[in-house]
Amino acid sequence: MDDVSLPKVRLPEPAPEPSPGGAGAGEALLRTEGLSLWYGSARALHNITLGIPPHRVTAFIGPSGCGKSTLLRCFNRLNDLIDHVRIEGRVAIAGHDLYGPGVDAIELRKRVGMVFQKSNPFPKSIYENIAYALRLHGLRERRRLDEVVEQSLRGAALWDEVKDRLHRSALGLSGGQQQRLCIARAIAIQPDILLMDEPASALDPIATARIEDLILELKQRFTIVIVTHNMQQAARISDYTAFFYLGELIEFDTTRRVFTNPSQQQTEDYVTGRFG
Amino acid sequence: MAEPSHPGGRRPGWQALDRGQRARPWEWVAEQAIRVVSVTAIVLVFLIFVFVMREALPVLLGRVNSAAAQERRALPVEQMDRLDPEELRQYLELSRKEFAEMDRDTLRLLMEVKLEAAEEVPEDKDAPLNTAAWRYLLGPHQWTGYDRPAYIWQPVSSIHKYNIVPLIVGSLKTSVVALLFAVPLALAAALYVSQLAPPRLKEWVKPGIELLAGIPSVVLGFFGLVVLATFLQQVCGYASRLNAFVAGIALGLACIPVIFSIAEDALTSVPRSFSEAALALGSSRWQAAWQVVLPAAVPGVFAAIVLGFGRAVGETMVVLMASGNASLLTWSVFDSTRTMTATIAAELAETVFGGHHYRILFLLGALLFAVTFLSNLLGELVIQRLKRRLEGGR
Numbered sequence: 001m002d003d004v005s006l007p008k009v010r011l012p013e014p015a016p017e018p019s020p021g022g023a024g025a026g027e028a029l030l031r032t033e034g035l036s037l038w039y040g041s042a043r044a045l046h047n048i049t050l051g052i053p054p055h056r057v058t059a060f061i062g063p064s065g066c067g068k069s070t071l072l073r074c075f076n077r078l079n080d081l082i083d084h085v086r087i088e089g090r091v092a093i094a095g096h097d098l099y100g101p102g103v104d105a106i107e108l109r110k111r112v113g114m115v116f117q118k119s120n121p122f123p124k125s126i127y128e129n130i131a132y133a134l135r136l137h138g139l140r141e142r143r144r145l146d147e148v149v150e151q152s153l154r155g156a157a158l159w160d161e162v163k164d165r166l167h168r169s170a171l172g173l174s175g176g177q178q179q180r181l182c183i184a185r186a187i188a189i190q191p192d193i194l195l196m197d198e199p200a201s202a203l204d205p206i207a208t209a210r211i212e213d214l215i216l217e218l219k220q221r222f223t224i225v226i227v228t229h230n231m232q233q234a235a236r237i238s239d240y241t242a243f244f245y246l247g248e249l250i251e252f253d254t255t256r257r258v259f260t261n262p263s264q265q266q267t268e269d270y271v272t273g274r275f276g
Numbered sequence: 277m278a279e280p281s282h283p284g285g286r287r288p289g290w291q292a293l294d295r296g297q298r299a300r301p302w303e304w305v306a307e308q309a310i311r312v313v314s315v316t317a318i319v320l321v322f323l324i325f326v327f328v329m330r331e332a333l334p335v336l337l338g339r340v341n342s343a344a345a346q347e348r349r350a351l352p353v354e355q356m357d358r359l360d361p362e363e364l365r366q367y368l369e370l371s372r373k374e375f376a377e378m379d380r381d382t383l384r385l386l387m388e389v390k391l392e393a394a395e396e397v398p399e400d401k402d403a404p405l406n407t408a409a410w411r412y413l414l415g416p417h418q419w420t421g422y423d424r425p426a427y428i429w430q431p432v433s434s435i436h437k438y439n440i441v442p443l444i445v446g447s448l449k450t451s452v453v454a455l456l457f458a459v460p461l462a463l464a465a466a467l468y469v470s471q472l473a474p475p476r477l478k479e480w481v482k483p484g485i486e487l488l489a490g491i492p493s494v495v496l497g498f499f500g501l502v503v504l505a506t507f508l509q510q511v512c513g514y515a516s517r518l519n520a521f522v523a524g525i526a527l528g529l530a531c532i533p534v535i536f537s538i539a540e541d542a543l544t545s546v547p548r549s550f551s552e553a554a555l556a557l558g559s560s561r562w563q564a565a566w567q568v569v570l571p572a573a574v575p576g577v578f579a580a581i582v583l584g585f586g587r588a589v590g591e592t593m594v595v596l597m598a599s600g601n602a603s604l605l606t607w608s609v610f611d612s613t614r615t616m617t618a619t620i621a622a623e624l625a626e627t628v629f630g631g632h633h634y635r636i637l638f639l640l641g642a643l644l645f646a647v648t649f650l651s652n653l654l655g656e657l658v659i660q661r662l663k664r665r666l667e668g669g670r
Contacts, residue, residue, distance in 0.1 A: 076556060083475055110558030120549035123572045123666040132567065133557045171667055182553070189557060 029054040029223050030075060030193060035089035037070060039082070044070045046248045047089070052193075052240075057215060057224045059238035059255065061231060062270070066244040068227040069117075072195050074098075075225065076112040077105045093193070110137060113191035113222075117198040119178035121170035121185070126153075126162050129170050129181060130188045137189050148188055156184035157214055176207025183214065187222070194218065196226040200233065212237050231271055235259050243267045328645060331638035335408055342632035344434045345403035350394030353387045398434045407438050408632045413639075414441060429603040429614070431623065431633050438636050440643070442605040446520065446613040447647075450595055451588040453524025453609055454531050458588075459581055461528075462535035466577075470543035471551065471565035482540065489533035497597030500526030505598060514610035518600035521609040526594045535584040542576020543569055572666065575659040582655030586648045592617040616640045 028051025037045040045067045052058050060068040073079045074091050077098060091098045098108060121129050130149045139145060149166070153159040158180040162173070170181055179199060186194060196215070200208040208230075215224060215237050228234050234241055234255065241258040243251045243266075251258060251267040262268045269275050297304050334340045351359075351367065359367065365375040368386050378386075397403055400420050405412065416425035419437060430437040469481050505522045512521070546569045554564035570577070592615075600612025601622065620637050627634040 078552065078556060081552070081555070106558050106560055109556055114556035116549060116552065116556075118549060120547070120553040122550060122553065122568055132554075136557055136559050136563065169665065169667070185553075185557065 027054070028052055030093050030225075031091070032071075032074070033090040033092075035071070035074065035087070035091055037067075037074065037079070037088075038086045040084045044247050045074075046246075048249045050242060050249060050252050052223065052225055054223045055219065056239040057219050057226060057237055058240040058242065059234035060225065060227045060242050060244060061229075061234050062244035062250075063275075064229070065246075067247040068244050069197050071244070072114075072197055072225060072227050075193065075195055076109050076114055077103075078109075078114065080105060110189060111191055112193045112195060113186035113189065114195040115179070115182050115186050115197065115199045117201055119175060119182050119202070121173070121178050121181050123169065123171055125167045126170045126173070126181060127166040130185050133185050133189050152184040152188035153181075155187050155218070156180045157210060158184055174207075176203050176210065179203060179207070179211060180214065183211070183218075187218065192223060194222040194224045196224065198227050198229060201229060208233070231259075231273075243270060245270070325645065328638055328641045331635060332642040335413075335632075335635045335639045336642075338409060340408040340632045340635050341406045342408040342436050342438070343404050343406045344400070344436075345397035350391045351387070353384060353391065356384065356387055400435060402435050405435075407436050408636060413438055413636070415439075427605045429619070431636070436633060438632075440616075440636075440640060442603040443614060443616045443619050443640065444643075445605055445607070446599070446603065447589055447615040447617070447644075449520040449607075449609055449613055450524045450527055450599060450615055451585060453521055454527035454588040455581070455585060457525055457528035458531040458535055458584060462532045462580070462584070463539055463577065465532075466536050466539035466543055466580075467565050467570060470540050471569055472561055485536050486533050488529065489537070491530075493530055493591060493593040494597070496526055496530055497594040499529075500594060500598035512610070516600055516610065516612045518598055518612055519610050520599060520613040523595045523599035523613070523615075524609065526598045527588050527591055530591055530594055531584040531587050534587050535580045538580035538583060539573070539577045542573040542580065545576070546572045575662045575666070578662065579655060579659055582651055585651055589647055589651075590617060590644060592621050596621055616644055 030052040032048050032050055035045055035048040036043065048067075048071060060071065062068050070079065074087065075093075075098070079085050079087070087099055093108075093112070097103070122132060124132065127149055130152050131145050134145055134148055139148065150159060150163075153162060158177060161177060162181075165172075170178065173181060179202075183199070199215075200211045203211065212233065215226065218224060226234075226238065238255045241253065241255040242249060243258060243262075243264075245266055251262055251264045253263070257263075258267060259271055262271065292299070356364065361375070364383065365372065368375075368383065368390065370378070370386075402417075402420055405417075411417075416427050416439070417437075418425045419428060419435075422428075427439040427441040428437040429439050429442050465481070465485060469478050469485075473481060500522055501518070504526055505517050508522055508525065509517050514521070550568050550572055551561075551564045554568040555561065559567070595615045596618040599614060599618060601614045601618060602612035603614040603619070604611050606613075620640055623633070624637050627637060
C-alpha cells in the first residue's frame with residue numbers, strides 16, 4: 001500500500017525511537033502544551049501538544065488552512081503582528097515560556113530564524129541583505145562582515161553563483177537563488193532553530209532539490225522545522241512528521257512511521273493521497 | 277441529456293464574426309465619448325500654457341519697451357502738414373484703419389498729446405532705459421538715488437523697476453523653509469501611521485492629517501498672519517513680524533498633507549514580506565520601518581517631496597498674507613519677503629492690459645510653470661533611477 005504511493009522515496013535513517021510527542025519529551029528543544037490560537041473568533045489551532053527534538057528536521061504536513069504555518073509563526077511570535085490574535089496554552093524553548101511576561105520577542109527572533117514561503121530578500125544588494133542581519137546583531141567590523149557573508153553564502157550553496165556580483169541588487173537573482181539568499185541570511189545570525197514555511201513551494205524541481213540538499217546539511221547545525229505541502233519532500237528530508245488537519249494535531253511520529261505505518265486512518269488517507 | 281442552451285438564446289452563425297463595430301454600437305459611442313473628453317482635458321491644459329506663454333513671449337523676445345522716455349523726437353504741432361500721411365501715421369503709432377478713420381482735428385489733438393507727453397518725461401538718468409530688457413530683469417543696476425547697483429522690483433511711478441531676482445529668491449526661501457519644516461514631520465507621521473500605529477489609531481490619524489489638505493489656504497494664511505507670526509516672533513525674537521520664516525511654516529502646514537498622504541501610500545504599499553523578513557531576523561519594528569521599509573519606498577517618498585515642493589512654490593494666499601511682501605533681496609529668512617505668486621496676485625489687477633507690467637507678470641507665471649514642470653521632470657527621472665536600482669539591474 002505505502003509502496004504504491006511513495007515510489008523511490010528515500011527514507012531517513014530511523015530516528016531515535018521514542019515518540020516525540022509522548023514519552024521522549026524530555027529531550028525536546030521546543031515544546032507546546034495545549035496551544036490554541038484564535039484569529040478574532042475563528043479558532044485556528046486546537047490544543048496542540050508536541051515536542052520538537054533538537055538537531056532534527058521536523059516536517060509539518062496537512063491540507064491548506066490546517067494551521068501549520070500559524071503554528072510555525074507561534075515559535076518566533078510573528079503572529080504578534082496580526083491584529084486580534086489570541087493565544088492560550090504554552091510554547092516553550094528549553095523550558096522558557098515564549099508568551100510569558102517580559103519575553104523579549106526581538107531576542108527570541110534572533111535565536112529562532114525563519115525562511116518564508118515567498119522569498120523576500122530586501123531590495124538591497126546581495127551583500128547588504130546578509131550584512132543587514134549581521135549588523136542587527138552588532139557586527140560592524142568590515143573584515144568580519146565580509147567573512148561571515150561569505151561563510152553564510154557558502155552555507156546556503158550560493159557563493160559560487162554570486163561571488164562576482166555581491167554588490168548588485170538581490171532582486172536580480174532567480175527565484176531559487178533568492179530563496180537560498182534568504183536561507184543564507186537566516187543562518188548568518190546563527191539561530192538555534194530554523195523555521196521554514198514551504199521554502200520550496202514556488203521553485204522548480206532543480207531549485208527544490210538544491211534547497212532540500214541544503215536542509216539536510218543544515219540539520220547538522222540547526223534544529224529545523226519545515227512546513228511543506230509536498231509529501232515526498234517531507235518523506236525525503238524530515239526525521240519527524242506532524243500531520244495537522246483543521247487546526248488539530250492528528251499524528252506526530254517519526255517520518256518513517258507516519259509514512260509507512262500511521263496509527264490514524266486520516267493520516268494514512270492523506271499521505272497516500274486519498275484526500276487533501 | 278439536454279444540450280445546454282446558448283446563453284444568448286439562439287446560437288448565431290459564423291457570419292457574426294464579420295460585423296465589426298456594428299455589433300456593439302453603444303460601446304463604440306461610449307469609447308468615442310471618453311476619447312473626446314480626455315482629449316478635451318489635455319487640450320485645455322495645453323491651452324492655458326499657450327495663453328501664458330503668448331502673453332509673456334514679447335518680454336522673452338525683448339520686444340517690450342518700458343522706457344519712461346522713449347527715444348523719439350516730439351514734433352511741434354505745426355509740422356503736421358510737412359509729414360506725408362505714412363510718416364504721420366507711424367509717428368502717432370496708429371494702425372492704418374485707425375488713421376483712415378480720423379479727421380484732421382483728431383490727428384492734431386493727438387499731436388498735442390504727444391508733445392505734452394514728451395514734456396512730462398522725468399528728468400531722470402534712468403528714464404530712457406528699457407527696464408523690461410533682460411539685463412534689468414536679471415542683473416543689478418544702480419538706479420537714481422541708490423549708492424550701488426541693486427536688484428529692485430518696484431513697478432510703480434514713472435520708472436518701473438522690474439528685477440525678478442528678489443521674487444525668485446523669495447519663492448525659494450519660503451519653499452525651502454516650508455519643506456524643511458514639512459518633510460520631516462510628514463515623513464515621520466507617514467512612517468508611524470503606516471508601520472507602527474495600531475490600526476484603530478491609524479483609522480483616525482490618516483483622515484485627520486488629510487483633512488488638513490481641505491483647509492482653505494486663506495484660512496492657513498490668516499492663521500499664519502495672526503497666530504503664528506506673533507508666536508514665532510516671541511519665540512525667535514526677530515525684527516520684522518511677517519517674514520519668509522513665518523510664511524514658510526504656514527506654507528509647510530499646507531504641504532504636510534500632500535507629502536504625508538503620498539508617502540504613506542508608498543510606505544503602505546511596500547510588501548509586508550519585507551518587514552516580516554526584517555522582524556524575523558530580530559530587528560525591532562522601528563528598525564524594520566526605518567532601515568527596510570523606508571528605503572524600499574524611497575521612489576514614492578521622493579515623489580511626495582517633489583509634489584510638496586510644487587505645492588510650496590505654487591501656493592499664493594498663504595505667502596501673500598504671511599510673508600510681509602517686501603521684495604528685498606536677502607538670504608535671511610527672517611526678513612520680509614515676496615514671492616512670485618504673491619506678486620502676480622497682488623499686482624495683476626492694477627496693470628494696463630497688454631502693457632509691460634502685465635507682460636512681465638505673465639513672464640513670472642511662465643517661470644512658475646517652468647519651475648514646477650522642471651521639478652516634476654527631474655523628480656520623475658530620479659524616481660525612475662531609484663526604481664531601477666531597487667528592482668535589480670544595477
